[in-house]
Amino acid sequence: MDDKKSAKKQKSLDKIKSSMFSRSLSLAKITLQAGASIAQHGVSSALKNKEAKEENWKRLLQNQASVISSELGELKGSLMKAGQMLSMYGEHFFPPEANELLKSLQSDSAPLSWDAIEPTLKKNLPAEKLALLDVEKEALASASMGQVHRARIKATGETIVLKIQYPNVDRAIDSDLKAIRTLLNTLKLLPRDINMDPVFAEVREMLVQETNYELEAQLTEDFYERLKNDSRYVVPKVLREFSGPKILATSFERGLRADDPLIQSLPQERRNKLALNFLDLYFREVFEWGVVQTDPHSGNYRIRINPQGHDQIVLYDFGATRAYEKDFLIPYRRMVKGTLFNDREMFMKAALELKFIDEKDTDDLKDLFQQFCLETVEPFISYEDPRNNAGQIDKDGNYDWKNTDLPQRLSKKVFQIIRKHSWRTPPREIIFLDRKTGGVFIFLSMLRAKCRGRDLLLKYIEKIK
Numbered sequence: 001m002d003d004k005k006s007a008k009k010q011k012s013l014d015k016i017k018s019s020m021f022s023r024s025l026s027l028a029k030i031t032l033q034a035g036a037s038i039a040q041h042g043v044s045s046a047l048k049n050k051e052a053k054e055e056n057w058k059r060l061l062q063n064q065a066s067v068i069s070s071e072l073g074e075l076k077g078s079l080m081k082a083g084q085m086l087s088m089y090g091e092h093f094f095p096p097e098a099n100e101l102l103k104s105l106q107s108d109s110a111p112l113s114w115d116a117i118e119p120t121l122k123k124n125l126p127a128e129k130l131a132l133l134d135v136e137k138e139a140l141a142s143a144s145m146g147q148v149h150r151a152r153i154k155a156t157g158e159t160i161v162l163k164i165q166y167p168n169v170d171r172a173i174d175s176d177l178k179a180i181r182t183l184l185n186t187l188k189l190l191p192r193d194i195n196m197d198p199v200f201a202e203v204r205e206m207l208v209q210e211t212n213y214e215l216e217a218q219l220t221e222d223f224y225e226r227l228k229n230d231s232r233y234v235v236p237k238v239l240r241e242f243s244g245p246k247i248l249a250t251s252f253e254r255g256l257r258a259d260d261p262l263i264q265s266l267p268q269e270r271r272n273k274l275a276l277n278f279l280d281l282y283f284r285e286v287f288e289w290g291v292v293q294t295d296p297h298s299g300n301y302r303i304r305i306n307p308q309g310h311d312q313i314v315l316y317d318f319g320a321t322r323a324y325e326k327d328f329l330i331p332y333r334r335m336v337k338g339t340l341f342n343d344r345e346m347f348m349k350a351a352l353e354l355k356f357i358d359e360k361d362t363d364d365l366k367d368l369f370q371q372f373c374l375e376t377v378e379p380f381i382s383y384e385d386p387r388n389n390a391g392q393i394d395k396d397g398n399y400d401w402k403n404t405d406l407p408q409r410l411s412k413k414v415f416q417i418i419r420k421h422s423w424r425t426p427p428r429e430i431i432f433l434d435r436k437t438g439g440v441f442i443f444l445s446m447l448r449a450k451c452r453g454r455d456l457l458l459k460y461i462e463k464i465k
Contacts, residue, residue: 081143081144081145081207081210082176082203082207085203085206085207085432086180086199110142111139111142111147112142112166114138117139117147117149117164117166119167120164120166120167121135121162121164121247123246124164124244124245124246124247125247129241129242132153132154132155133151133152133154133160133162133242134151134154135151135162136149136151137149140161141299143299145165145166145210145211146163146164146166147163147164147166148161148162148163148164149161149164150162150252151242151249158251159252160239160249160250160251160252161236161251161252162242162247162249163248163249163250164246164247165211165213165246165247169211170208170211173207173208173211174204177203177204177207181200194425195425197425198428199425199428199431202428202429202432206294206320206322206432209319210319210320212245212319213243213244213245213246213247213248213319214243214244214245215319216318216319217238219318219319219321220235220236220238220248220250220318221238222318222321223293223315223318223321224237226289227315231312232277232280232281232312232313233277233281233313233315234304234312234313234314234315235315236250236251236252236253236314237250237251238250239251253302253314253316254304254314255302255303256303256304256305257298257299257301257302257303258298258301258303258443258446258447259298259446262305263303263305263447264448266305266311270309270311271448271449272447272449272450272451273311274303274311274447274449275401275443275444275447275449275451276449276451276453276456277313278301278313278443278444278447279440279444279453279456279457280456281313282437282440283456283457283459283460284460285436286333286433286460287333287460287463287464288460290323290325290326290329291321291322291323292321292324292432292433292436293315293318293320293321293436294320294321294322294432294433294435294436295317295319295435295439296436296438296442297317297439298439298442298443298446299316300315300316300317301314301316301443322432322433324429324433328354328429331349331350331353331354332350332354332429332433333464334346334349334350334464335347335350335351335354335373336461336464337464338350339373339374340377340380340381340457340461342374342385342387344370347373348366348370351369351370351373354427355427356369356426356427365417368413368416368417371413372413372417374387375406375409375410375413376410378392378399379399379401379453380453380454380457381393381454382397382454383395383396383397392404392406396452397455398450398452399450399451399452399453400450401441401444401445401447401448401451402445402449402450406441407441
């Protein structure tokens with residue numbers, strides 16, 4: 001959590017629409033309004049040229065994004081969270097207009113007022129336990145599924161935080177997912193030639209998991225145990241006596257956002273060290289543990305500055321942690337190794353095993369997919385690598401994570417694949433793993449890192465057979 005609260009205060013909500021009837025009514029209203037706008041757009045643009053139609057269409061979607069984001073902010077829950085999840089995945093598989101609409105759901109969410117959230121706290125925490133705490137009425141942070149309040153244990157003076165789930169969000173998951181799919185269909189934004197069922201199934205599974213605070217408590221404790229002897233990281237300690245199915249109590253851990261002016265003013269060397277430590281944790285998750293915290297939202301990480309330069313990364317929110325089976329991880333790791341070393345045989349064998357490609361695919365499609373993957377490892381190639389044709393890697397092996405157009409180039413290549421070929425939905429396991437990878441890139445970009453990541457990756461890659 002930030003050492004100081006943001007000066008930008010948001011007006012709190014007095015209530016959210018938590019009943020199935022009221023939520024369904026609101027969602028139906030949003031969809032009908034969107035449909036009416038689409039119909040009106042079709043009539044008004046009938047005589048315009050193609051360029052004018054496209055511009056008019058984009059303007060319409062921008063307006064819809066603003067309206068939809070505002071409406072859903074008052075609903076909260078899984079619909080807003082699903083939109084955020086889909087936007088991370090949609091970089092590669094949704095048209096840009098759809099992704100812009102989904103990204104609009106990532107804006108800061110206003111908290112519920114104390115009068116609205118207190119009943120949930122009283123319902124889920126026994127009175128004798130609640131009596132042991134002084135709970136701040138103003139929310140420290142808020143999101144789509146719940147909000148966080150700071151509290152003090154009266155007997156010891158220790159500061160803790162209580163993550164409180166919004167009422168009934170766990171019961172609305174299926175109806176909310178159906179609604180967002182209907183909305184995207186109405187706006188004609190879902191890709192027609194890609195089976196989206198596995199995508200929505202994976203999103204549903206993760207949403208169900210994220211509303212299980214008892215599981216999140218266990219996952220947090222697991223990461224705490226893994227990292228308790230590594231001074232580079234801080235994981236909050238779970239306080240079971242104040243936790244329950246809808247309440248998660250942890251120690252209060254201070255820190256600053258990566259984009260905070262104090263962090264941005266750190267010397268390049270210290271920011272690079274933080275970036276490499278962040279990368280190292282990500283590689284350990286993928287290559288050693290097979291357990292990945294898949295929600296890379298920047299709000300889930302903070303940085304604790306140390307006067308001696310031993311800065312730490314504070315890790316929050318393990319609700320979206322996912323364990324991967326060996327039958328996925330082993331070929332996935334080999335695919336990464338084949339990509340890094342430009343070993344076509346190793347790469348193709350792993351890609352076929354994971355069903356990214358098929359034996360019946362054209363050579364053109366196979367080549368395009370390999371080219372895409374070869375580009376994804378750009379930050380980790382050597383200076384001498386032929387892929388370093390524009391000097392992305394400097395003579396010291398450093399990569400500039402901020403001043404690069406790699407994400408744009410990758411998105412362009414994916415759309416090239418989709419346009420030219422009948423493309424299948426990738427393995428469902430990749431959905432949130434890609435989400436994490438993208439989040440790692442964003443975090444290092446926020447740190448304006450210029451560092452040599454190849455040696456770090458090689459340490460893990462060399463263990464792969």
